[in-house]
Amino acid sequence: MAQASRKEILAALTDAETLYNQAPCGYLSFAADGTVIKINQTLLKWLGYYAEEVVDQKKFGDFLSKGGQIHYEMFFRPMLNISGSVKELSYELVKRDGSTFHVLFSAIAIRNAEQTILAVNAIITDNTDRKHYEREILRSKKLAEEEKRTFQFLADLIPEMIWTADAAGEIDYVNERFIHYFDLPGKSFSLNYILAKIQPEDRQRFIASWAESINAAKDLHIEIQLQNSSGQYEWHLVKAVPYLNEAQELIKWFGSCTNIDVHKRALKQKDEFISIASHELKTPITSLMGTLQLLDRMKNDPAPKMLPSLIERANKNVKKVHTLVAELLNVSQLNAGQLHLNKAMFKLGDMIFNCCQHVLTEGRFEILIEGDGHLEAYGDQNRIEQVVINFINNAMKYAPASQQISIAFTAGQGFVKVSVTDQGPGISKDKLPHLFERYYRVDSSGSQYSGLGLGLYICAEIIQRHGGEIGVDSQLGEGSTFWFTLPVSE
Ligand code: ADP
Numbered sequence: 001m002a003q004a005s006r007k008e009i010l011a012a013l014t015d016a017e018t019l020y021n022q023a024p025c026g027y028l029s030f031a032a033d034g035t036v037i038k039i040n041q042t043l044l045k046w047l048g049y050y051a052e053e054v055v056d057q058k059k060f061g062d063f064l065s066k067g068g069q070i071h072y073e074m075f076f077r078p079m080l081n082i083s084g085s086v087k088e089l090s091y092e093l094v095k096r097d098g099s100t101f102h103v104l105f106s107a108i109a110i111r112n113a114e115q116t117i118l119a120v121n122a123i124i125t126d127n128t129d130r131k132h133y134e135r136e137i138l139r140s141k142k143l144a145e146e147e148k149r150t151f152q153f154l155a156d157l158i159p160e161m162i163w164t165a166d167a168a169g170e171i172d173y174v175n176e177r178f179i180h181y182f183d184l185p186g187k188s189f190s191l192n193y194i195l196a197k198i199q200p201e202d203r204q205r206f207i208a209s210w211a212e213s214i215n216a217a218k219d220l221h222i223e224i225q226l227q228n229s230s231g232q233y234e235w236h237l238v239k240a241v242p243y244l245n246e247a248q249e250l251i252k253w254f255g256s257c258t259n260i261d262v263h264k265r266a267l268k269q270k271d272e273f274i275s276i277a278s279h280e281l282k283t284p285i286t287s288l289m290g291t292l293q294l295l296d297r298m299k300n301d302p303a304p305k306m307l308p309s310l311i312e313r314a315n316k317n318v319k320k321v322h323t324l325v326a327e328l329l330n331v332s333q334l335n336a337g338q339l340h341l342n343k344a345m346f347k348l349g350d351m352i353f354n355c356c357q358h359v360l361t362e363g364r365f366e367i368l369i370e371g372d373g374h375l376e377a378y379g380d381q382n383r384i385e386q387v388v389i390n391f392i393n394n395a396m397k398y399a400p401a402s403q404q405i406s407i408a409f410t411a412g413q414g415f416v417k418v419s420v421t422d423q424g425p426g427i428s429k430d431k432l433p434h435l436f437e438r439y440y441r442v443d444s445s446g447s448q449y450s451g452l453g454l455g456l457y458i459c460a461e462i463i464q465r466h467g468g469e470i471g472v473d474s475q476l477g478e479g480s481t482f483w484f485t486l487p488v489s490e
Contacts, residue, residue, distance in 0.1 A: 024042065025124060025126075026103070026125070027040040027042075027043065029119055032120075033059070035058075036055055036056070036059065036060060043124060046101065046126065047063060060122075064092070064094070076107075080107065080109050084109045084111070085108045086107050088105070090104060090105070091104075093124075101126065102127040103125060106122065106123045107122035155175040159177070160256050162177070162254075162255070162256050165191075165252070167253075169191065169210060170190070171191050178257070180229070181228055181229065195207070199227070206222060210240075213240065213242070219241050220238065221239050222237075223235060223236070223237050223238075224238060235265075236260060236261075237257070239256050269439050272439070273452070276453075280324055280451070284317035284320040285317070287317045294310055295310055327455065328452075334458065341465060343379050343490075345378055346377060346379070346384075348371060348409045348416060348418065349373040352407055352409065355385050355388040355389050355407075356392065365402060367404075368404055369407045369408075371409035371410065372409075372410075375410075378486065379466045379486050386458075386462065390456070390458070391459070397449055398424055398480075402424050402479070405420065405421070405422055407419070407421075411488070415487055416486050417484070417485045418486070419481050420481070420483070421480070424480060426477050426478045427472070427476070427480055428476050432472060436460040437457060463485075466486055468485040
């Protein structure tokens with residue numbers, strides 16, 4: 001197509017009517033009462049009308065939404081009267097098909113010599129895109145806020161202490177659990193505040209590791225004791241990972257503190273237990289070795305006088321080893337859930353009589369049994385005997401000065417209760433809740449009595465697996481009563 005001559009282009013440019021009609025914005029002139037006097041093609045196209053349908057036929061207000069009409073009356077007109085112009089007011093215009101679009105509206109009033117408004121000239125720009133962007137920005141902002149709230153919720157809900165630090169290692173965010181654990185004074189605190197909460201023995205080690213991690217931008221992984229709001233120190237695993245930007249620069253640290261106190265204590269308890277167990281096993285075995293050496297020496301002796309006492313001593317020590325090994329086996333069976341019960345109805349009186357034989361043979365203690373000989377219970381008789389024997393043996397061991405050990409069995413509503421009472425030193429109140437815990441021994445440091453602290457734990461497990469209860473009533477200086485209950489039927 002032949003190119004338009006410069007003259008032609010200039011002519012087109014200077015054609016005011018063309019400029020007016022094809023401008024990228026809408027032009028509108030209306031009388032003081034709103035009647036449209038002039039409107040350009042651009043605006044007509046946006047609205048979906050022909051000029052003859054609008055000029056002298058419609059008022060500016062006809063193109064406004066309901067809210068727009070109110071705004072026009074309440075704000076636009078008074079503003080125009082006072083200042084003679086309005087600038088970039090946001091309106092929603094209604095098209096012929098009823099749909100709407102957003103515009104920015106600027107207008108200037110044309111007045112006569114008496115300052116009365118004759119007409120209004122307006123420029124209208126399509127604001128749909130801008131509105132769309134504004135809505136997008138608002139939506140993204142809402143989404144970001146929503147995500148922030150979700151993160152906050154998550155961070156505060158998880159049972160971990162979570163924190164972040166800046167590149168220099170200064171803590172700049174902590175979650176609710178963190179604040180709660182240390183009872184922090186609000187959200188503003190320094191790294192020094194947290195350092196003061198580290199057990200002094202661990203502090204230097206932590207500072208050195210943290211500095212090393214920051215310098216090398218490498219993960220932190222350290223176990224330290226932290227002081228909680230009640231002043232107690234608890235073991236924690238403190239971890240932190242560096243966050244690098246695209247240029248591989250360290251910009252933030254994400255960290256957590258996991259409470260591993262129970263786990264640490266359990267490990268320590270296990271270590272202590274292994275050392276006690278080895279010691280407990282070593283004593284009877286050493287004694288047994290001594291006895292065997294003596295027996296070896298006298299093997300050619302025609303009439304060895306010491307033979308009966310040596311055999312008795314050997315028997316005693318083998319029994320000790322056997323008891324200890326049986327306890328250890330019981331515990332591992334319990335842990336593995338392999339303690340099988342052969343439940344049946346059995347007579348309580350007979351069961352208790354079986355349990356007392358070794359005490360009666362020994363003759364050191366008087367045994368008093370009280371109960372209705374017809375009473376029956378439902379359970380694994382051998383396992384229940386194990387519990388009663390444990391109670392009796394403990395009475396003999398821990399209450400050696402007792403003259404008497406009383407065993408009673410009584411009937412309750414749907415259960416029977418068996419109790420073993422001694423006249424020993426009793427147990428202080430603060431120790432009572434722990435007696436049935438694994439490895440617990442009242443006097444764990446003293447070596448006055450041997451034991452692994454497993455007997456009562458095993459008893460409690462056996463009784464609980466029968467659906468019964470186990471307990472102890474005791475006061476210092478008043479003796480102790482260990483008891484349990486059992487169901488009377490399946
Ligand atoms: P152990 O192997 O140490 O005897 P137990 O679990 O049987 O383990 O007992 C736990 C602790 O309970 C014992 O170390 C002992 O201090 C205390 N205890 C148990 N029975 C009695 C009792 N009749 N009188 C006083 N203390 C007792």
